Amino acid sequence: MASSLKYSNLLPASGEWKNDIRRYLSEDVPAFDVGGFVVGDEVKSATVNAKQSGVLAGVPFAQELADQTGLVIEWLIEEGAYIDVASGSKIPVAHVSGPVNNLLLAERTILNILSRASGIATKSRRVITLAREAGYTGIIAGTRKTTPGFRLIEKYAMLVGGVDTHRYDLSSMVMLKDNHVWATGSITKAVHAARSACGFSTKIEVECQSEAEANEAIEAGADIVMLDNFTNEGLVTAADNIKSKWLGKKNFLLECSGGLREDNLRSYLTNAIDIYSTSTVHQGTGVVDFNMKIDH
Structure with missing residues (x-):
């Protein structure tokens, strides 16, 4: 830079x-x-x-x-x-x-x-x-679990430290979590409803608990799929399967959230995942x- x-x-x-x-x-x-x-x-x-x-x-x-x-x-x-x-x-x-x-x-x-x-x-x-010393080439991003009234300074500090800020607020990117899906009825319904409001200029991310949910989100038009609370081995397997299935058909990013710490970082990271979002850089x-x- x-x-x-x-x-x-x-x-x-x-x-x-x-x-x-x-x-x-x-x-x-x-x-x-x-x-x-x-x-x-x-x-x-x-x-x-x-x-x-x-x-x-x-x-x-x-x-x-x-x-x-x-x-x-x-x-x-x-x-x-x-x-x-x-x-x-x-x-x-x-x-x-x-x-x-x-x-x-x-x-x-x-x-x-x-x-x-x-x-x-x-x-x-x-x-x-x-992360770089461990050979990870993707994105490390802070989460929205920030201090009310102090978010701007905390997100700014992440940038100074060299990590991605992820979304700044609820208007920055659409993130459909389990509660959104349950309240709507399905991942497909939630994604279609979100796209009808946010248009082409805003990305849609969907939190998924399984490969089947990830595939449904991608089919529905999600830009980012978050694989939530997968085990280390299960994460790599799921990421490889999902990317192989949609190779040349759909463009999307895979994200993993939760569990990343300094002491487990080397064994946790895999380049099969494009983004790791974590609160470890700012919470506590x-x-x-x-x-x-x-x-x-």
Whole structure:
């Protein structure tokens, strides 16, 4: 990828995400800021430090928070870079300056954003690296099991870490799961109803529990078939059978969801599957620890 392609350019100059940042600030100080009153508004500088190793992510969101509080940030490390911090040490990530009350107002929220985003980016980088080392050439994608109100930052961090974001929301792609099929009556009925509404421009994915269901979904016109909760051996067999049956007849992708972990990754992955979707890159993921200290 060319260095001029920055993930921050995905974010619109004006958009709801900026209102999210405003809400984060309001959540932290809904009334009087006595600590800000105590320190006053003299201009001071501070340093944001990484206290743990990891991939830096969340920079545009931290930048927007600084902009909204009248602070100036000089970033010392490029987003997406791996910060290698020795045990017990710290590495400066950014210099921040502005009214000291605003420095302390923004401090915790900036650190929380960087910590959570960097944690997801770090785990994503680790998982995709392990997958490539294991010889897997397909797609690793995060799921929609994200934190309400924080999805944009979490999905953004996946991109910085190098994995696919899968669908962003219910409008991004049609995914027909078991409940949709049961409520509709059949996979075929569900796919046909979905296509009548979403047209040619939106992909349809169907969650399938067996080869027979997968074949029905493909026959009905599904673009992606998710083989759900298959065993390792059963997954490879089913994938080979399905692809052989439809070779030269239908174009589709096979996806597997559930069960992928760092400790089983090498034995779990197979290039018979085009996409592995997993929540392991963002759900229950650790953070990268940062702090901000006033220069003195």
